Amino acid sequence: MMSIGKSIYRKEALEKVTGTAKYAGDFSKAEVLHGRLVVSSYAHAKIKSIDTTAAWTVQGIRAIVLGQSFPLTGEEIKDRPPLAFDKVRYYGEPVAVVVADNETIAKRAAELIQITYEALPVVNSPREAITSGAPLVHENLIFYEKIQHVYPEPNTNIADRTKIRKGDMVKGWSESEVSVEASFSFSPSDHTAMETRCVTAEINRDGKLVFSSATQSPYMIKKLMNDYFGLEPGKVVVRTPVVGGGYGGKVAVQLELIAYMATQAVGGRTVKIMNTREEDMISSPVHIGLDATIKLGCTKDGRLKAAEILYLFDSGAYSDKGATIGRAAAVTCTGPYFIENITCDSLCVYTNHPYATAFRGFSHSEVLFAFERTMDMLAKKIDIDPMQLREINAILPGQTTPTQMLLNNSTVGSLPDCIQRLKQLMNWNEGQRIQVSDHLVRAKGISCIWKTSTIDTEASSGVNLLFNIDGTVNIISGIVEIGTGTKTILAQLLAEKMKMDIHQIHVKMDVDTETTPEHWKTVASRGTLLAGRALLKAADDAMSQLKDIASRVLICSPDDLEVGYGKVFVKDEPTTYLYIKDICYGYKYPNGYSIGGQVIGTGNYMLRHLTHLDHETGVGKPGPEWTVGAQGVEVEFNTQDYTYKIIKAYSVIDIGKVLNQKAALGQVMGAMSMGLSFAGRETYVFDDEGRVLNPRLRTYVPMRYGEHPQYMIHFNETTHVDGPYGARGIGEHGLIGMPAALANSLSVAAEVDLNQLPLTPELIWKTKESGGTK
Amino acid sequence: MISYDFEYHKPTSISEATHLYQSLQSQGKKPMYYCGGTEILTLGRVNRIVTGAIIDIKGILDCNVLKLEENLLIMGVANTLTKLNETNYFPLLSKTIIEIADHTARNKITLGGNICANIFYREAVLPLLLTDSQVVIASPNGVKVSFIHEVFHQTLNLNDGEFLVQVKTDNSYFKMPYVSVKRRRQWDIGYPLITVAAIKNDNEIRVAFSGLCSFPFRSQQIEQSLNNRQISRQSRIDQVINDIPAPILDDVHGSAEYRLFVLKYTLNNVLDALEGERHA
Amino acid sequence: MLKSEITLYVNGEPRQVYVRHTDTLLHTLRENLGLTGAKPGCLNGDCGACTIDIDEEPIKSCLTLSVESTDKKITTVEGLQNAQIQKEFIKKFAFQCGYCTPGFIMNCNALINKYPDADDAKIKDWLESNICRCTGYAEIEEAIKAVLTKNQQGLSS
Numbered sequence A: 001m002m003s004i005g006k007s008i009y010r011k012e013a014l015e016k017v018t019g020t021a022k023y024a025g026d027f028s029k030a031e032v033l034h035g036r037l038v039v040s041s042y043a044h045a046k047i048k049s050i051d052t053t054a055a056w057t058v059q060g061i062r063a064i065v066l067g068q069s070f071p072l073t074g075e076e077i078k079d080r081p082p083l084a085f086d087k088v089r090y091y092g093e094p095v096a097v098v099v100a101d102n103e104t105i106a107k108r109a110a111e112l113i114q115i116t117y118e119a120l121p122v123v124n125s126p127r128e129a130i131t132s133g134a135p136l137v138h139e140n141l142i143f144y145e146k147i148q149h150v151y152p153e154p155n156t157n158i159a160d161r162t163k164i165r166k167g168d169m170v171k172g173w174s175e176s177e178v179s180v181e182a183s184f185s186f187s188p189s190d191h192t193a194m195e196t197r198c199v200t201a202e203i204n205r206d207g208k209l210v211f212s213s214a215t216q217s218p219y220m221i222k223k224l225m226n227d228y229f230g231l232e233p234g235k236v237v238v239r240t241p242v243v244g245g246g247y248g249g250k251v252a253v254q255l256e257l258i259a260y261m262a263t264q265a266v267g268g269r270t271v272k273i274m275n276t277r278e279e280d281m282i283s284s285p286v287h288i289g290l291d292a293t294i295k296l297g298c299t300k301d302g303r304l305k306a307a308e309i310l311y312l313f314d315s316g317a318y319s320d321k322g323a324t325i326g327r328a329a330a331v332t333c334t335g336p337y338f339i340e341n342i343t344c345d346s347l348c349v350y351t352n353h354p355y356a357t358a359f360r361g362f363s364h365s366e367v368l369f370a371f372e373r374t375m376d377m378l379a380k381k382i383d384i385d386p387m388q389l390r391e392i393n394a395i396l397p398g399q400t401t402p403t404q405m406l407l408n409n410s411t412v413g414s415l416p417d418c419i420q421r422l423k424q425l426m427n428w429n430e431g432q433r434i435q436v437s438d439h440l441v442r443a444k445g446i447s448c449i450w451k452t453s454t455i456d457t458e459a460s461s462g463v464n465l466l467f468n469i470d471g472t473v474n475i476i477s478g479i480v481e482i483g484t485g486t487k488t489i490l491a492q493l494l495a496e497k498m499k500m501d502i503h504q505i506h507v508k509m510d511v512d513t514e515t516t517p518e519h520w521k522t523v524a525s526r527g528t529l530l531a532g533r534a535l536l537k538a539a540d541d542a543m544s545q546l547k548d549i550a551s552r553v554l555i556c557s558p559d560d561l562e563v564g565y566g567k568v569f570v571k572d573e574p575t576t577y578l579y580i581k582d583i584c585y586g587y588k589y590p591n592g593y594s595i596g597g598q599v600i601g602t603g604n605y606m607l608r609h610l611t612h613l614d615h616e617t618g619v620g621k622p623g624p625e626w627t628v629g630a631q632g633v634e635v636e637f638n639t640q641d642y643t644y645k646i647i648k649a650y651s652v653i654d655i656g657k658v659l660n661q662k663a664a665l666g667q668v669m670g671a672m673s674m675g676l677s678f679a680g681r682e683t684y685v686f687d688d689e690g691r692v693l694n695p696r697l698r699t700y701v702p703m704r705y706g707e708h709p710q711y712m713i714h715f716n717e718t719t720h721v722d723g724p725y726g727a728r729g730i731g732e733h734g735l736i737g738m739p740a741a742l743a744n745s746l747s748v749a750a751e752v753d754l755n756q757l758p759l760t761p762e763l764i765w766k767t768k769e770s771g772g773t774k
Numbered sequence B: 001m002i003s004y005d006f007e008y009h010k011p012t013s014i015s016e017a018t019h020l021y022q023s024l025q026s027q028g029k030k031p032m033y034y035c036g037g038t039e040i041l042t043l044g045r046v047n048r049i050v051t052g053a054i055i056d057i058k059g060i061l062d063c064n065v066l067k068l069e070e071n072l073l074i075m076g077v078a079n080t081l082t083k084l085n086e087t088n089y090f091p092l093l094s095k096t097i098i099e100i101a102d103h104t105a106r107n108k109i110t111l112g113g114n115i116c117a118n119i120f121y122r123e124a125v126l127p128l129l130l131t132d133s134q135v136v137i138a139s140p141n142g143v144k145v146s147f148i149h150e151v152f153h154q155t156l157n158l159n160d161g162e163f164l165v166q167v168k169t170d171n172s173y174f175k176m177p178y179v180s181v182k183r184r185r186q187w188d189i190g191y192p193l194i195t196v197a198a199i200k201n202d203n204e205i206r207v208a209f210s211g212l213c214s215f216p217f218r219s220q221q222i223e224q225s226l227n228n229r230q231i232s233r234q235s236r237i238d239q240v241i242n243d244i245p246a247p248i249l250d251d252v253h254g255s256a257e258y259r260l261f262v263l264k265y266t267l268n269n270v271l272d273a274l275e276g277e278r279h280a
Numbered sequence C: 001m002l003k004s005e006i007t008l009y010v011n012g013e014p015r016q017v018y019v020r021h022t023d024t025l026l027h028t029l030r031e032n033l034g035l036t037g038a039k040p041g042c043l044n045g046d047c048g049a050c051t052i053d054i055d056e057e058p059i060k061s062c063l064t065l066s067v068e069s070t071d072k073k074i075t076t077v078e079g080l081q082n083a084q085i086q087k088e089f090i091k092k093f094a095f096q097c098g099y100c101t102p103g104f105i106m107n108c109n110a111l112i113n114k115y116p117d118a119d120d121a122k123i124k125d126w127l128e129s130n131i132c133r134c135t136g137y138a139e140i141e142e143a144i145k146a147v148l149t150k151n152q153q154g155l156s157s
């Protein structure tokens, strides 16, 4: 292998360590106007009046934009005015945007806008939301426009319901000799990308709307501007430089809509809006919360027979991606086990919390937390090793998923192998709970993982390869460089495919929807598959062009030729060759005749045979393949004060094929860190009025240097036939088992069932106090 | 980013500073003394501090003093927490302040700013309370020295226009056994759930708290209870809890009940450290 | 008098700037001097993305006024020339999105210069001032330790 598997440094590395990499907020021009949001101080209230008189007295104010009844926006249900209109539905909701000559003036004026509210009763959790008589977050749910495959229930707070009906529950329960039932919950939390969301918008003289945005979905913005505002797709341009972290949070299209309204209000002048950290945490969409109840049945020897599941996702005030998340949760509702009989209702529920969007893992860490905790409770009840319970039920090729998709050797990795490996790595046989000293125990917990993607069935990606005169190649892809290093992976794939030096490959880091082929969205760990396949196709295209020219010069059939090492050569006679640099801009014969032209390879890729889910049964094929794995956590727990330290965190993941060793490790490690941080410490704290009490990094404290565990990571490689060189998605998987594994280790350590997040010492103390001993 | 404007002044002497204050005050500018500025900038950004003029006292020599003079350690208020920690004249103070904020922030946060902070933890004050330190306060009428107990009740009570110049601590305290324990909700940096600092003077334990109530304090009542060796350790701790002078905080860092739980075992740890482990 | 012209010594050069007295150094570096290496992450002293070195010590430039930074030696990430720590960040994959990186590097840079033999506790004490949301921190640990041990080898040989 030339390049695959090697730890190639990221292509934009030097720019990033020298501070010259430019992010959306780093571009500034004197004539840019600044927009500043005015946000709601209530979680649910009628807007009685908005007084802008004082704000207008500030010198340098250009516009104050307030909410309007139209358009309503939302990716599945159009339930959200970009700026609140008539009422506010969450604390921090944007109500107005002030546009001024500079940031200071904009802020000053924004502070002078007086809004009078009339408080309404608040829906403060999904369980509360579905009780009869709960206040309605959306009275007009019945009237909202929506896509076909979403099922809001009018006059309730239910925005969508996905049903899984597999097998026969009566049979399942009758075959179950043992069962457990438990409930789980956690509140919304945050992505906390270090770069807050930022966008500039302007409308050119010729009516072209140009955004520069820190987004994971530039092409979606283009599409939605057409959908929401009726703008011609060709007249919307989105530019996206490198992005300072997304983790799903920058999938949502929110600030762009407000920026559009703002630039419109000032005759198309450029308006820049950059979230403050506080706005980024609560005004822009958040990581979803969940209430869940799971009932599991099995035989005495641990064979799972029945699962009855209720997921209530806290989508917050709007359904934007919440419905899609609820659906993804249903697809994976059981964890990576084969269960014949399943019923699951996965609901996307409105509350008066900040609204949710994608979060790395897209419902999987959330669902696995609940499910894998239940697995441990079941293991305990039938007195079987939790590792063994998982081994017995691990899903295999030839079996079906909850949506009744039949798996084969390619579409699912080998979970039993992952479990075996994890067992060794964790030295599982030494025992799960080891007394270290009087008040100190070491405890281990595990979680198995699986994930497919539930992306649009028509999601596609395109890649252009432009040759330079010296034979080097520029890769142009619509993938956003949000930190995953996917563009460097593309370069590696190309280097491998064309047997060329990675340094001869240049990658265009920024995206410009006007000139860059579309990549659906930079999400769902699908960059490598979609763009990778598109790239390989583009490389084939380029190579056949090169061979075509070479064949005419060398006077042979293109079939006799091969491309590699900067040359096109005769397979059978490698000493007969042409340098690519001599033909990639065409070939010039000695007499001056020339043929060909610049070689431009193009390729695209679309996933095959994906379907929607059947509304009554959930039957369908939502994603191409399943990455599986097994993860573990080892904690050192103080039985006296309930504090703990995460000593080690383990991941064994069937990655299909390692494309870049260190980059893959980095993706997994970073994801594990984020998962542990979410599980151990991150949550919004709401008061009774639904206000977030900690919308700052002073009181919402992600994991810091030195609090990180030792990471132990191992990759298995079961080829995914469709994947480039057999690779599977990997960007999210390190995260998704961490909450469950941490909760399982602490439940063992503290000898009490810990079924809420985050797992703070206070939670453990409280659970102990309330007598929740095992 | 602060949306209002203020003037910046940097006097070089105490009297210049106090007179500046007076004159700015008379112009209606609501001046403020500025030391590390970390709080003025962060609370200013959300309009919880609003001022028309700031007087940076870091240019005043007296505020930068850091030296042992005979048996008194003199600490100018403009010394950063990092500097105080690195010079480490006063081990208990070092131990307490190294837990405030994070290292980079401590390069900017000053002793004076922390004592006078609006954010109510003011953890640097705990060692000063325990050691009967003296505070040097400047006013337009000159400079006065008081024991910290006389002027610090929940906050440092300064009259309009006064500012804190120095803190003086008798170095005989530096040899006494001490502990300083900071408990947080879950993480290793930032605000406390509760902080307890204590020293042992002869046989008497002195103890001061931050994060327990909405102000830092030392209480005679509590110390009496804690030192009452007639009764069991458990009863002493229960008694301490009865003596807490104000409602226990109940906030995003932890509930009041949980703080009590943490307080109990932390007091046990303190007693273990200062009295030796005892199985009562 | 709410604005002034001041001179800042940035990356070895005197730079004249006209600033509001309320302007933070972060703002002035980015908006007046075009030095966008220091990043806004919270403007509240919590994240460390804005970290620069002032007189060789790491400082959060969002907690610092420009007017109080005259007569000081200011170094931003743009002022580093091929520092070892930059190379090690690349080699050890110590960043992904890169947004926290300038702040981390400037913190590391000051630490390496001040304590070339820093131990684990010292490294933690310093580096916990910055948040990285992409890496697992282990990569950053490797990078800084690579420089520190190289230093130590250099010293002992």
Ligand SMILES: Cc1cc2nc3c(=O)[nH]c(=O)nc-3n(C[C@H](O)[C@H](O)[C@H](O)COP(=O)(O)OP(=O)(O)OC[C@H]3O[C@@H](n4cnc5c(N)ncnc54)[C@H](O)[C@@H]3O)c2cc1C
Pocket: B032, B033, B034, B035, B036, B037, B038, B039, B040, B041, B042, B057, B077, B099, B100, B101, B102, B105, B108, B109, B110, B111, B112, B113, B114, B115, B116, B117, B118, B119, B121, B122, B123, B124, B158, B162, B163, B164, B165, B189, B190, B191, B192, C044, C045, C046
């Ligand atoms: C990231 C971060 C984490 C933090 N964590 C903690 C923590 O764990 N524990 C804790 O205790 N605090 C913590 N704080 C708060 C911190 O204590 C204050 O920001 C800091 O103490 C203020 O000090 P300063 O020198 O920057 O003061 P400044 O901002 O200069 O001043 C603060 C206040 O004191 C007044 N003042 C300053 N000096 C004097 C003086 N000499 N005489 C009279 N008045 C004066 C000012 O007018 C102002 O009102 C944290 C702050 C940050 C940024």
Ligand code: FES
Pocket: C039, C040, C041, C042, C043, C044, C045, C046, C047, C048, C049, C050, C051, C060, C061, C062, C063
């Ligand atoms: S921007 Fe300065 S610490 Fe976050």
Ligand code: FES
Pocket: A194, A244, A245, A483, C094, C095, C096, C097, C098, C099, C100, C101, C131, C132, C133, C134, C135
């Ligand atoms: S590399 Fe993205 S936050 Fe550190």
